[in-house]
Amino acid sequence: MNKQQNILIIGAGLCGSLLALRLGQRGYNVSVMEMRPDLRKVDISAGRSINLAFSDRGNKAMKLVGIEDKVKALCIPMNGRMLHDRSGNTVLSNYSGRDHEYINSISRGELNGLLLTEAEKHENVNIFFNRQCMSVDFEKTTALFQDYQTKHEFVEDADAIIATDGAGSAMRKSYYLGRKFLFSFSQEYLTHGYKELSILPTETGDYKTYKNALHIWPRGDFMLIALPNLDGSFTVTLFLHHSEGEYNFGNLTTPEIVKEFFQKEFPDALELMPNLVDDFFENPTAALGTVKCSPWYFKGNTLLMGDAAHAIVPFYGQGMNASFEDVVEFDKVLDQNLENWETILTTYEKTRKKDTDAIADLAIDNFHEMKDHVANPIFQEKRKLEMALEKNFPEDYSSKYSLVTFNEHIGYRNAMLKGRAQDKAILNMLADNEIDINDDLNKTLQKIKQETQEILEEDKIAGLK
Numbered sequence: 001m002n003k004q005q006n007i008l009i010i011g012a013g014l015c016g017s018l019l020a021l022r023l024g025q026r027g028y029n030v031s032v033m034e035m036r037p038d039l040r041k042v043d044i045s046a047g048r049s050i051n052l053a054f055s056d057r058g059n060k061a062m063k064l065v066g067i068e069d070k071v072k073a074l075c076i077p078m079n080g081r082m083l084h085d086r087s088g089n090t091v092l093s094n095y096s097g098r099d100h101e102y103i104n105s106i107s108r109g110e111l112n113g114l115l116l117t118e119a120e121k122h123e124n125v126n127i128f129f130n131r132q133c134m135s136v137d138f139e140k141t142t143a144l145f146q147d148y149q150t151k152h153e154f155v156e157d158a159d160a161i162i163a164t165d166g167a168g169s170a171m172r173k174s175y176y177l178g179r180k181f182l183f184s185f186s187q188e189y190l191t192h193g194y195k196e197l198s199i200l201p202t203e204t205g206d207y208k209t210y211k212n213a214l215h216i217w218p219r220g221d222f223m224l225i226a227l228p229n230l231d232g233s234f235t236v237t238l239f240l241h242h243s244e245g246e247y248n249f250g251n252l253t254t255p256e257i258v259k260e261f262f263q264k265e266f267p268d269a270l271e272l273m274p275n276l277v278d279d280f281f282e283n284p285t286a287a288l289g290t291v292k293c294s295p296w297y298f299k300g301n302t303l304l305m306g307d308a309a310h311a312i313v314p315f316y317g318q319g320m321n322a323s324f325e326d327v328v329e330f331d332k333v334l335d336q337n338l339e340n341w342e343t344i345l346t347t348y349e350k351t352r353k354k355d356t357d358a359i360a361d362l363a364i365d366n367f368h369e370m371k372d373h374v375a376n377p378i379f380q381e382k383r384k385l386e387m388a389l390e391k392n393f394p395e396d397y398s399s400k401y402s403l404v405t406f407n408e409h410i411g412y413r414n415a416m417l418k419g420r421a422q423d424k425a426i427l428n429m430l431a432d433n434e435i436d437i438n439d440d441l442n443k444t445l446q447k448i449k450q451e452t453q454e455i456l457e458e459d460k461i462a463g464l465k
């Protein structure tokens, strides 16, 4: 296909800026329209997660565009989860038994800024800020924009439009409202919302608590987490029910009750957060949800990608990683030199959607795991056993978490099927005393493998393949 084609990308967030960079490298003429001002010049801290967990699937995309080292410089390794109980006792539970497998904390703004800068190095990539997409005429392959400052409206056309405009995508809305084709769409809000808080650095700029971990205060129906930033601070996120439970976002309305809640549930965190009340009342409470839709494309004209196609809840730390992986998968389809955009877009969705559906479901699983199961003794025993298996049989065993997070060559769907079957096998056998952490590890591994295989066969018969 002629690479001199004009591609219009809507949204210069994490996915859009990476896509612009990759398509620029491939020689397309790329225009990107972003609703917000340039985040490298204006502090817009996006109103949402300040830092993110970045892992191997995301890194695969950074390798593809050749900026792995630049991204690494922005990363803080997190080797495991540091669990905090109500008395302030902590346990560090590694993410993997293999030392080279860890996740990273990275600043959304820094990473987005780097991707924009790298994309703009290509003469054939032009990024325009303060231009909000109002709607897309997917039959004509045109999009209507409004200039934020002048309010002037204008239409852009292109050979293909790719919308990477996030969970509230304007193009997805046009698909839905247009009723011109059979567009399926679901949006499920979680019962819990989130609010960002912070642990500031010490006066000398040091970290107030252990730096290289993702801190979790699991409390059954709600939780607090903290991820480190390069400046010595931590971004803390409270996940809490909107309206149910003794404490919820609906009734945490005064400084006294907020402090009472933290004193009771997270006393060790409260000690590190003298700024709690200010943060709590200054920062918004935001909703979380899962968006699934299909088809992502209209003929050969338009395509949804990233959160615009598949927004997920953040509990596997995979939304950005999955959106980056979208670009890698799209790139692979471009490598096939297919004859036209319609074939490219169809092929892309066919290969990709099963995996983004899977990570959406896994992210919900992990919500329950993080806020509740991690504190459960049998779950902790399972994790200990899995750590030992990964350490002693590095080529032979990967937990569900490792399959999803560190095995970027396996799709999310296969990681989910195998990981869930393994979890079921281990938990059942631990509960029935069929395996024990002190048994011969090799024998235990064989038992787990056999039981996992049987569960996978049963799942296949039950139609869950």
Ligand SMILES: Cc1cc2nc3c(=O)[nH]c(=O)nc-3n(C[C@H](O)[C@H](O)[C@H](O)COP(=O)(O)OP(=O)(O)OC[C@H]3O[C@@H](n4cnc5c(N)ncnc54)[C@H](O)[C@@H]3O)c2cc1C
Binding pocket: 010, 011, 012, 013, 014, 015, 016, 033, 034, 035, 036, 048, 049, 051, 052, 053, 054, 131, 132, 133, 134, 164, 165, 166, 167, 168, 169, 170, 194, 237, 305, 306, 307, 308, 314, 316, 317, 318, 319, 320, 321, 322, 323
């Ligand atoms: C609380 C929270 C924590 C998270 N933690 C993690 C994590 O640890 N790890 C992880 O991998 N993922 C995480 N995620 C998910 C991650 O933030 C998203 O998956 C990721 O940002 C998706 O990238 P995107 O480019 O598709 O969308 P976005 O990052 O939302 O970017 C969309 C862009 O489009 C622009 N835009 C929107 N509408 C328009 C319009 N009409 N016209 C023009 N431009 C428009 C926006 O301004 C924005 O720049 C988290 C999400 C949340 C909410």
